[in-house]
Amino acid sequence: MAHCERASRPLIQCLQKSSTRGVPSLQLQSTRAFQTTSLVREEAQTEAKSQPFYKNPDPTLVSSPRLERRLMRQGILPVGSRRRRAALQGSANLPFEQLPYQCFQEARKVLHADREEKLKEITATGEKIARIQALPEDERSKNSTLSRLRALEVHLETLKIHADINDPIVKKKFEDGEGDMSKPIYRYLADQKWREYRRKILVQRITQMKVIPDVLPHCDPVLDTKLYFGRKPVPPGEFVSAALSSNPPKLDVQMFEGGEKLVTIAVVDSDVPNVEADSFDFKTHYLAVNIPISATNTKVDLGQLSADSQVVLPWLPPVAQKGSPYHRLSVFILEQKDARPLDFAAVKARETDRDNTLLRTLQARYHLKPIGANLFRSIWDETTLEVMKQIGFPEADMELRRKRVEPLPYKRRNPSTFR
């Protein structure tokens, strides 16, 4: 008998005399004192009688090493730990909401009553909104009515969240990553979680590395943007080798609001060394417009976007010349105004110059609003030369050096001034 079985035996005996399926030593004392189990359990037992447990072991309940081994030979892995499985043998396996704890059930009643109240309030607010929207046109376009409508809509959103926020099942599902992003409560929870850590890191990186005043004057990220090169996730500000970044990255853009948005995605290098002017230039490595995103449609593969309706400037692999300081490549996601598509042909005809287009200019020209950002860096490494040759980089074999500052000639000081 396994250790865990021995440990859980008194527990099983206390809880239920009836369940003796997996524990062989308990099968003898199957005198049923009290029957407290549910009917489902009963059916399962009668079913089991037709075929003994050791012939057909259940991977969620098996706890003896011999049966486990047999299951694993069949290619079925037992579920959870042996201790857990042994404990489950003696439990009624009730669903979480029906667990017979008095305080818990009372708490669920309180929460349920509150939820009913909130649902009633939601319908009332919806009716109010419908009434305002049914008003005649001149009445509806008044400022007071508009502000009231807006306030009601915000109230409705908060009510929708408050109706579900106390549900333990919702919390459990969200923690398991099974949340349905089309529902406002899961979006709210995901937003909270993102703002707790990942957004802080992102904002710190883009401000400490001065992307924010350099590339764009201001950005308040409201989208969770994850960057992948190949299948490798890249945390914001990480160095990416040239070979890896020669293929366009994939983005996972998680929106936390309902509805759909059209966005423009731009990748800008803000550290191209300009030797003549002794300064740095910008270079646009990628530009695509009219990309639809929503809370459920999050994956954007920059290499897979359509070339004749979205990609204005295709991906140019970033390379850093030897000796140049690291290049910051910032990925910006800019919302198009009122979710209206831009005229692709006009944009394509106008934005052909990678070197002399600033993202600030684009922002002003097309009324874009930055809502998401990400960042990676590239520096000279051993794979850079190959990538440079592939893309035909003009000065591939050139190394940048700091200008040596000549020391001033030695001058003997006049000893008389020292006195």
Add this chain to the structure above:
Amino acid sequence: MPTLSMSPVLVSLANVFKIPVSQTTLRPTIALLNQPAKSKPSPPRTQEAKATFSTTRPLLKRKAATPVDKRVTLIRYFLHHPLTPRPLRFSRNRYLRHWTIHRAWQLHQANRRRANQLELQRQWQAMNAACEELRTGAGDGGKLFRKSMIKTGVFRDMFPIEYGRLQTEGPGEGWNHEWTRPEVRR
């Protein structure tokens, strides 16, 4: 010394039950917790002592041991003290049940607070309306209202017994029900 060989659990228990163990150390001393490396017997020390005729280790001689912040020491002391209860560890389902109950309790309290606030608001408004009625509807041009609002000499001689004690929801212990207001001599 016998106290040094005793376990800290025994020492602290002795301290709790006021059993005199020795005059020097009743609790595990901070100094012991602070420098665990020092108390460890180290074999190279004897070799060093042979090589140079000094009992201090060379590293100790060069610079003093890095001082540990007193707050860190205290946190460590109380965290690892045997009388400190272990942290609460729940299984997943139990934590969720705990969370559910917690949320329900918070909600209940919030509702109670809100009801209390609304009741206070209602009372205040009722009082306000009554005063307004007295001012406008009594037919004496508001004289009665003005008279009733005069506060001169209210708390000059004595002040209400209610203010002699912290105000609570119900009557507290030690309330003197036989007390009556003494005759005011004018």
